[in-house]
Amino acid sequence: MVHLRHITVKKGRSFILEDVSFHIGRGEFAFLIGPSGAGKSTILRVIHLDEKPTSGQLVLEGRDAAAFPSREIPLWRRRIGVIFQDFKLLRDRNVMENVAFALRVTGARRGTIKRTTLKALSTVGISHKRSAMPEELSGGERQRVAIARALVHEPHLLLADQPTGDLDPESADEILALLTDLNHRGTAILMATHDARLVQGPHKILRIESGKLLPDQHT
Ligand SMILES: Nc1ncnc2c1ncn2[C@@H]1O[C@H](COP(=O)(O)OP(=O)(O)OP(=O)(O)O)[C@@H](O)[C@H]1O
Numbered sequence: 323m324v325h326l327r328h329i330t331v332k333k334g335r336s337f338i339l340e341d342v343s344f345h346i347g348r349g350e351f352a353f354l355i356g357p358s359g360a361g362k363s364t365i366l367r368v369i370h371l372d373e374k375p376t377s378g379q380l381v382l383e384g385r386d387a388a389a390f391p392s393r394e395i396p397l398w399r400r401r402i403g404v405i406f407q408d409f410k411l412l413r414d415r416n417v418m419e420n421v422a423f424a425l426r427v428t429g430a431r432r433g434t435i436k437r438t439t440l441k442a443l444s445t446v447g448i449s450h451k452r453s454a455m456p457e458e459l460s461g462g463e464r465q466r467v468a469i470a471r472a473l474v475h476e477p478h479l480l481l482a483d484q485p486t487g488d489l490d491p492e493s494a495d496e497i498l499a500l501l502t503d504l505n506h507r508g509t510a511i512l513m514a515t516h517d518a519r520l521v522q523g524p525h526k527i528l529r530i531e532s533g534k535l536l537p538d539q540h541t
């Protein structure tokens with residue numbers, strides 16, 4: 323569903339990504355690993371259409387992303403869920419409102435918003451905290467809320483940028499278990515991580531260093 327073909331991203335004279343090619347199939351779970359500054363977040367930004375490659379081709383569900391009319395870019399972004407290390411919740415809104423907000427901006431009806439929000443909160447196991455403010459939650463709970471927010475548009479693909487980077491090992495394991503569960507229900511996942519402990523299971527492993535994908539992997 324997502325193909326990167328010879329993707330290069332240059333800033334000035336330096337290569338942030340150089341000739342990166344891989345693909346994420348429908349329902350696949352892939353880890354993206356590599357040292358700090360290797361280019362992991364840049365890859366996720368390219369797929370999310372936040373970063374335009376200098377050269378190479380990005381194919382999203384069979385279509386060349388470079389040919390997307392600008393009005394389609396927000397539609398594609400909505401079909402991908404994104405979660406981050408620092409959760410990026412709205413501090414002045416409670417759990418329910420944080421998740422509902424993602425739907426409200428699309429003009430969904432009030433009943434739909436409520437139903438979809440409650441379902442997403444239940445999927446991530448955080449319904450009991452729906453009235454809490456983000457600051458009243460643990461890191462693991464905050465990441466669950468962020469995942470619920472990412473789920474409201476029923477994404478086919480979830481991009482996770484070091485989602486366990488700020489969590490203790492136990493919470494990190496729980497978040498990985500939740501992502502694995504979502505994957506089993508059909509969502510493809512691309513997860514950037516530094517946490518070698520979590521990189522296990524039958525998943526594709528993409529190793530990146532200094533903007534280049536290391537060979538010897540089944541892409
Ligand atoms: N807008 C920019 N202009 C110039 N250089 C940039 C820009 N954005 C990122 N970089 C550089 O690109 C490289 C890759 O950055 P990126 O954020 O993708 O790394 P990363 O693998 O996600 O690292 P980390 O594990 O620390 O999050 C870094 O050297 C960074 O300094």
Ligand SMILES: [Mg+2]
Nearest residue numbers: 362363364483
């Ligand atoms: Mg990063």
